[in-house]
Amino acid sequence: MQITNFKELNTHVRKTTQVKIVIAMADEEEVLLADKAIEDGIAEFVLIGDKERIQELIVKHHLSPAKFTIVHETNHKKAASAAVQMVKNKQADIPMKGLLHTSDFMGAVLNKESGFERIKRISQVTIFQDHSNNLKFLTDCAINIEQTLSVKKDIIENAVHLARTFGIICPKVALLSAVETINEKMPDTTTGAILVQMNNRGQIKDCIIDGPLSLDNAVSKEAAEIKGIRSSVAGAADILVGSSLQEANTLSKSLNFYAKFQTASVILGTKEPFIMTSRTDTQQNKVNSIAATCWLFQKQNDPN
Template sequence: MSAVQIEANTAPHAKYERLIAAARHVPPATTVVVHPCDETSLRGVCEAAEIGIIKPVLVGPLNKIKSTAARHDLDVEKFEIVDAPHSDAAAARGVELVHEGKGEVLMKGSLHTDELMRYVTATTGGLRTNRRISHVFVMDVPNYAETLFITDAAINIFPDLDAKRDIVQNAIDLFVQIGLGSHPRVALLSAVETVTTKIPSTIDAAALCKMAERGQINGGILDGPLAFDNAVDPKAAEIKGIKSPVAGRAQILVVPDLEAGNMLAKNLTFLAKADAAGIALGARVPIVLTSRADTVRARLASCAMAVLSADARRRLHPVPAA
């Protein structure tokens, strides 16, 4: 049975619903929400708190947060609010709270991603680890059986081979942490399926496969270069004569650069009507990066992934105060 046939027999959005249900079975994660000063971000926080998957700590202008909540009939009185005069100060204080061991998840509110990530990636006082920070879109695509990861489509513009190694490892780790299974199938995308010096991404793909063979990438099954069609469609892979455990059944798509990934994710969102939840990895804590265009379901799924990842980290490597 093909992936398309399998998905046709499942309920719409069932993939996200399973993630949200799983997050409700682990302890809620204390979540530092930076500058939640519009209806969309505050409503997302309230809904995630209401179903019991996060314990929010709101960081931003106290009066603005409360007035926004009152205007849209949202109850924030039960949440801790840390006053900060503006978005820049809120980003700085939010990162500080994580350093103080007062947050297991960091969540973007109504400020620009760059403004938050500037403090996250700061050399002094940031949340960097020895792993490159990268972004994963976790897609609930109608007519595709798998929960589909696309990485990196939001942070690393033109990643080199070392950065791609971390991008792949971050995605594999998340796949396992949120309970989707072990040894995910990772497709390293390019325009063609053969290695050629004319297309550098094919050489990177081949090198990443060798790195996995030598233990430099762990926990996944890698293949590439693969074009998008033969990464996700068994028939396309068969026509091309590609025999691989990944081809036609990919669970993680690693794109050559941010432009390709961003266009792929948005094509799936707006043409295939997929939901796209987003999370940044490789920092001291998972970072929920939502968009104003996100559906309620996608926002809850983003929180659910961060909570499941935080729970896995909590059990293995608790985040200490710096």
Template sequence: MGLYHQANDFPEDNAFNGYEMLMDACKNLEPINVAVVHPCDDVSLSSALDAAEKGLIIPILVGPQARIRAVAEEHGLDLSPYKIIDVEHSHASAAKSVELIRLGAAEALMKGSLHTDELLAEVVNKATGLRTERRISHCFIMDVPTYPKPLIVTDGAVNITPNLKAKADICQNAIELAQVLRIQQPKVAVLSAVETINPEIPSTIDAAALCKMADRGQIVGGILDGPLALDNAISMEAARTKKIVSPVAGQADILLVPNLEAGNILAKQLTFLARAEAAGVIMGARVPIILTSRADTLRARLASCAVAVLLVYARRATLKSPV
């Protein structure tokens, strides 16, 4: 995708282009209604409008109308085509946006200029939120120039120190996302620092348990292996050197990290040191939640919206399928 450099700054290491793949997948799809939560700064507001101009979303701007219009006026943004729902503050923006989902007026959420925790508190509210039987989790969908296919990193933004049950949900969420991205049977590398079970390293125990859960049908749709160190997960040469025989080693589609710190650091290392691009979406709620960073460029934000579009269309197809 080339978020931080022009395409001609570096030689292309592979032919995969995640941004173009996502845009192409959405080109014949009608835009989806998205509740944009508290778009009260230039980045969040312009991102929503840019996604609308690309034909990805129909934004419903939820927040203090005076602030939204002031931002638009300051930055020369035309709000005339778009609906604004006036609420008092960011907390009310989150609550109203979730209500729009429950009423069927929108099919996805897009985080604006409010704290992630404030939005997710409304999403997971037991009485009025968008909970499912599964835990919510975040996925970075990464386009790494030195890797020949999309790479999903999870969870580097929501679950701080997930236990085994939470990791199973995180894994299932990522598998379902990968399948929407046309990876039919994604390969999941459950990461740790080593490839062998070590009782002193809890992530190796969790990795082994997750693999057995997949064997028993408690996690479905993917091929799991772990524990795997990062090099063995993404490098066939490293796996051969360590004599690791695995259907996942060297060709992972999903990197399931031990905790939020590991995932966040890994994704940002890939972005800033390996010229990767990262779309971001939260899975596990009734609808996808577009979650981006202020440091993301326009292409990353559009890619995140495109992922949400594909998820919404997949959900529609599931709801229409006969039982």
């Protein structure tokens, strides 16, 4: 079964066992977001933060107090640690970053003694719904600054794993660049050529990789034909891999602010998934991120 758009994703998430999300330092935005996700039938929520403040917000926005479990904690680091421990103690399923510094949240998630087990390099994937209402994957838009060959390999494998949970059995992966030919003065093209060969030799599995490919050739068959590029990936890419974090991040923001695409952000690499969204994401895109991470959690715990 392949999930092709966010509407289908939300439908499938609603049909499966309800996931419980615990938000570290929930404030007004997080309370409203949790209420929206609850109304959509996507998840249940525990809100960690200033209990009096949260209760005031619930009254202010005429929400039902019965929808939420509230845990009082005003210290940011303690709130992050409490969220992670609730998941480890099976009191919740997924921790989510609220109104606190990313370093405080990630410090709790990745703490070597009390945090989550790393099963691979941490990376981020933006899922977007294009004009044809199909879901595509773009990586890495947020985490890995220095992207060596080994880092790129891990980034690709994480994205492939995510795409496969959405029912794409053998994702087509496009390695983005400004050109389609190998140029030794452009390291991303030589790295891309090596990654393609690693895929050919079975060192990167469960996908088809091609590159370097410019964006037009990766997403448009017509553009690929005009340039004479013959490839099963060209014009049909499921996964776009940025040549750098800067490129992927800029493209991701362009999808939001220029194209107005619906998007979701998913973080991969730990045994237990967790959620971090951008403060500038729309509420709908944040709900999409929650739904996508819930789906990943459900598929990892019940592959059928």
